[in-house]
Amino acid sequence: MYFTWKKLYETGLEEIDNQHKKFLTIINDLHKELTENKDFKTVEAIINELKSYAEYHFKTEEKLFEQYNYKGEELSEHLKKHKDFENFIEKAISNISSSKSIITTKLADYARKWLIEHICGTDVKFVKFINQNN
Numbered sequence: 001m002y003f004t005w006k007k008l009y010e011t012g013l014e015e016i017d018n019q020h021k022k023f024l025t026i027i028n029d030l031h032k033e034l035t036e037n038k039d040f041k042t043v044e045a046i047i048n049e050l051k052s053y054a055e056y057h058f059k060t061e062e063k064l065f066e067q068y069n070y071k072g073e074e075l076s077e078h079l080k081k082h083k084d085f086e087n088f089i090e091k092a093i094s095n096i097s098s099s100k101s102i103i104t105t106k107l108a109d110y111a112r113k114w115l116i117e118h119i120c121g122t123d124v125k126f127v128k129f130i131n132q133n134n
């Protein structure tokens, strides 16, 4: 399934929203490759791009956590979600390099669901925190 941006995904932090849009674009590219061209090398390249972009995005958010002195259980939960995604990507990369065969669209589906949950669940809590404390 392709992932369409909706207004409800906007957190109000422009930098974060732009990064989420880019994140979404990479996931859609992955879905497209997995359903249309199915080129192994391209899939591999997109997954690597997704990995670096996720790392970049998480770093941006983690800098904001520090800047706004975000802490406690919400912070640990949020960091755990980032770690979950990193582990998922690591696993996908090692599966690809060991099997050398095309993987299913489940990969893009998981990434899409994860990102929606990340934006609407986890990030929304952080933005609420910023608004209440600043």
Ligand SMILES: [Fe+2]
Pocket (backbone or CB within 6 Å): 016, 020, 057, 061, 118, 119, 123
């Ligand atoms: Fe985010």
